[in-house]
Amino acid sequence: MGGRGVRIGELAKASGVSTRALRYYEQRGLLKPRRQENGYREYDESAVTRVLNIRALLDAGLNAESIKMMNACLDEDPDHAPVCLEAIAVYEQRLRVVREQVTALTEIQRKLEDRLRQLRTGIPH
16 A cells, blocks of 8 residues: 555455445545545545544444544544544543443343342242
């Protein structure tokens, strides 16, 4: 991938992401290819870093809309990038949601365990 743009298949191979996922990122406004005269998508070589960052953020539980708010941070190598204030805000919000879900699931777990205990005590041995 030297000095020119890369096509969708090359980007998929370089980033380990399917072409379908790349098209999805494009539909969500996370990835913006140029179009060649023949209609083929062409990406900058920096798109590999962007795709890897998008993938990592999706794996961390963020959705496309949240990731879009961090657009300025997506082209940076996460190990060498300056602090991205947008990322901090998005992660804090996502962490609040996850904590609320954990609390709700813990309550459901407690209720299930209590009910199961009640059911088991009524079973003759």
